[in-house]
Amino acid sequence: MSTITDRNVIEVDFTTDDRPKYVVLEGAIRDAIRRGVLPAGTRLPATRDLAWRVGVTPGTVARAYSRLTDDGTLDAAVGRGTFVSEVHAPESMFRDPPPVMVDSTPHLTGGETDVVNLMSPHLPSVGQAALIRKLLADVAEDPPSGVMHYPVSGTERPVRVAAAHWLADPMLGPVDEAEIVVTNGGQNAIALSLQTILRGRRPVVALEELSYPGFRRAAEMLRADVVTVEMDAHGIIPASLAAMAQRHDVQVLCTSPEVHNPTLIFTPEARRREIVEVARTHDIQIIDDDCYLMGRAAAPGYRRLAPERTWTVSSIAKTITPALRLGFVVPPPAQHLALQRAVEYNQFGMATPMSDLAAKLLIHPDLAALQAETSALVARYVSRAVDILAGHDLVWRTDVPFLWLTLPVGWRASAFCRSAEAEGVTLRTADEYAGRDANSPHAVRLAINAGVSLRSFEAALVRLRALLDRPNEGLGV
Known part of the structure; x- marks a missing residue:
């Protein structure tokens, strides 16, 4: 096995090229592969080592590696490093790409790197990527829903059935496939739920005093006023929620009682029941965002405690992959049709190939x-x-x-x-x-x-x- 450090195989001159340095370096690595001096299986050096050798920052090297890994030119093996792919790409792949200012891999993932993004969770690929590729191939070969029709309720039924299986949890309570609304990720689920709930010219949304920023952004997109509710070691303080409801006519509370984002506070069952009583007294809907827990819930969700006013939101982003943008809402029974209409009027539903993929993935035995x-x-x-x-x-x-x-x-x-x-x-x-x-x-x-x-x-x-x-x-x- 050879490595870049075995010999001077990269010819790169940043002084004569006005493109971004990571694009210039990317092109130099492609050229070395094309010339055959970096054969398949060659291990590239760590980002810091190559950065020192060619006179750039580790972030520049990491960005070049990420772009090459993203298109299959390089393979990144967690714990082992970054290698020239064993699969030879077509000649057109090795042409220097035009300058692109958007980082296609914001987490800078893959193998060894000195630039580590800890802003959003990123899952390891332990086999789910290979499974998704296989299922994508199956769908492409024979898409059950076809590729020439608008999504309709019938095309989404298999994914709803699969989602009911995947969501099954005693703390959530029984979920029938007909109760589930499929969305394009958890954030889309929150936005559609708020769009369905909010009424009037200046609706009010209550959030925890520290809360997931997506709640606030979705509310503001709908021209809602946002108020915050005080918290303690057990989450939302019921008296603070009641006081806020009296002053502002709150229509909906957005909360994450199982795993509060960002503090990890867990709201115990007794506190949840107190919050439900406040919500019933002041007719407040509850959006229960359950997207971060990787295990099982430890207390009954708001859907079990107050099914008539709870909108349970979930997604596969933190447990399988965020790339597929697959989310779910289980709304109050009386609001199901209204939410379904909001989905249809906004996007007609999930793309049928994606729906077919999700239906296979969520019930796959592996x-x-x-x-x-x-x-x-x-x-x-x-x-x-x-x-x-x-x-x-x-x-x-x-x-x-x-x-x-x-x-x-x-x-x-x-x-x-x-x-x-x-x-x-x-x-x-x-x-x-x-x-x-x-x-x-x-x-x-x-x-x-x-x-x-x-x-x-x-x-x-x-x-x-x-x-x-x-x-x-x-x-x-």
């Missing part, structure tokens, strides 16, 4: 084992983060793909994130989850990026640990 393996690997990454950041104020669960870190005195969240980015690690601050006028805590959310090797992930956390241990660097920034 899926449960793949999900279990994915969860186990994510848990390993979480455990390593906990070990490396030990002694700091960290909240975590092995069945959730992110952690919540309260920064030591001396660090402000914005300054910490800027310093982390200079070290090749990107994070989300608490500000992104707070209302515009809120005083958010100096804390950050660290998503698990299991798309990079465990070694690269650990190295990124070590660099964060070094920053945390020098808090005075954040003062006054």
Whole structure:
């Protein structure tokens, strides 16, 4: 096996080419492959090593690797590195591409990298990618719903049946396929639910004082006013919700009681029942966002406690893959037709080939084992983060793909994130989850990026640990 470092095989001159450096480097690697000096199976060096050799930043190398991996020129093996693909691409693939300013792989995933994005969870591929490719081929060969018709209720019935099987959980309660509305991902599910619920010229949506930013953005797109409800260690404070409802005529509460995003707070059953009583008293609908838990729920969901006003939202993004944009809503029985109309008027329904794929995927006999393996690997990454950041104020669960870190005195969240980015690690601050006028805590959310090797992930956390241990660097920034 050869490597780039065995000999000087890359000819690259950044001074004579005005394109972005990552595009120039990408073209140089393609040229080396085309000339045969980088044969199939060649292992490329780590991003930091190649960056030093050619005089660019590790981020530039990671971006070039990502683009080459995305089109199949390179293969990234988690824990092993990045290699020239064994599959020879057509000659046209090796032509220098036009400059493209959009990073097609925002997580910078694949093998060894010094640039690690911890802004959004990224799952490892433990076999689900191969399964999806196989099922895509099956659908392409013989699409059950055809490819020449608008989606209709009948074409989505198989995916609804499969979704009822996939969603089955005693804490959710029985779900019949006829109750499920299929959407293009969890965010689409939230937006469509709000669109169905909200009435009047200035409707009001209540959120937790720190909450998933997608709630706020969907509400504002619908010209709704957003108010925030105080929280404690058990989640929403019922008295605060009642007071807010009296002042603002709240129509809907968006919440995540099983795994609060970003703090990981779990709302126990007794508190949930108190919140339901407030919702019934003030006629508030509840959107229960259940997209982050990788295991089983520990308490009854709002659908079991208040089925007449609960809109349960779920998706496969944090358990199988986010690429397929497959989500679900189980609305209150009386609202099902209204939600279905909202789907039809917005998008006519899910594309029929995607519906056929989802129907096969969600009931595939290998899926449960793949999900279990994915969860186990994510848990390993979480455990390593906990070990490396030990002694700091960290909240975590092995069945959730992110952690919540309260920064030591001396660090402000914005300054910490800027310093982390200079070290090749990107994070989300608490500000992104707070209302515009809120005083958010100096804390950050660290998503698990299991798309990079465990070694690269650990190295990124070590660099964060070094920053945390020098808090005075954040003062006054």
